[in-house]
Amino acid sequence: MAGTRELVGEDDLIPISALQHMLYCPRQCALIHLEQHWAENRYTAEGRVLHARVDSGTNESRPSVRVERSVPVRSLRLGVTGIVDVVEIHADRGLYPIEYKRGRPKSHRADEVQLCAQALCLEEMLDTSIPEGALFYGRSRRRKSVEFDRQLRHVTERVASDTRNMIEAGGTPLPEYEPRKCDACSLNEFCQPRAVRDPDTVNNWLHSAIES
Numbered sequence: 001m002a003g004t005r006e007l008v009g010e011d012d013l014i015p016i017s018a019l020q021h022m023l024y025c026p027r028q029c030a031l032i033h034l035e036q037h038w039a040e041n042r043y044t045a046e047g048r049v050l051h052a053r054v055d056s057g058t059n060e061s062r063p064s065v066r067v068e069r070s071v072p073v074r075s076l077r078l079g080v081t082g083i084v085d086v087v088e089i090h091a092d093r094g095l096y097p098i099e100y101k102r103g104r105p106k107s108h109r110a111d112e113v114q115l116c117a118q119a120l121c122l123e124e125m126l127d128t129s130i131p132e133g134a135l136f137y138g139r140s141r142r143r144k145s146v147e148f149d150r151q152l153r154h155v156t157e158r159v160a161s162d163t164r165n166m167i168e169a170g171g172t173p174l175p176e177y178e179p180r181k182c183d184a185c186s187l188n189e190f191c192q193p194r195a196v197r198d199p200d201t202v203n204n205w206l207h208s209a210i211e212s
Contacts, residue, residue, distance in 0.1 A: 008079035014164055016082030016117045022163040023110035028187055030172035037190045064091045073121035078160040084118045095122055097133040104139040111135050112146050116156040119148050
């Protein structure tokens with residue numbers, strides 16, 4: 001299976017969020033997870049507030065479902081670790097992970113990959129099968145169901161492998177200016193995306209990761 005590798009030690013796990021950053025922009029991923037750059041803008045602040053509200057909630061039980069919040073997870077196979085915002089435990093369908101996002105559904109699959117990685121962690125930790133989860137978007141106040149099908153699992157495992165390889169290699173990709181992404185990125189000042197233009201470096205990798 002794509003992305004399968006030897007088990008990773010607990011001390012060498014990378015954040016699940018790095019996978020989302022990698023699919024959005026490999027350079028952003030490297031700036032955050034290799035060079036330790038971070039800056040906040042309106043979008044990141046709104047996301048932080050949304051997650052704080054989720055984290056401040058209490059676990060709850062209803063007749064057919066139990067809700068667990070801020071659940072720590074990890075996968076030694078994928079080499080990732082993170083926190084699931086909410087895990088619903090349904091009497092009739094088992095575990096149902098939910099990730100909260102501030103905006104609206106995206107045209108790319110970065111959010112879905114992040115959620116799928118969380119599900120793969122839960123599957124490995126609890127020796128169970130999780131067929132589906134959901135993304136909750138703050139802008140629409142609605143859930144978007146995500147099926148963890150073979151294609152999404154394949155993409156998630158490949159992105160996890162590529163992200164780990166990039167971080168282990170210690171190299172930061174060259175910048176490529178894309179107005180829609182770059183102008184909304186809080187790391188624009190660190191990145192300087194207008195400085196170098198290499199139209200193939202990022203796009204070729206991104207398309208191959210999603211289409212393969």
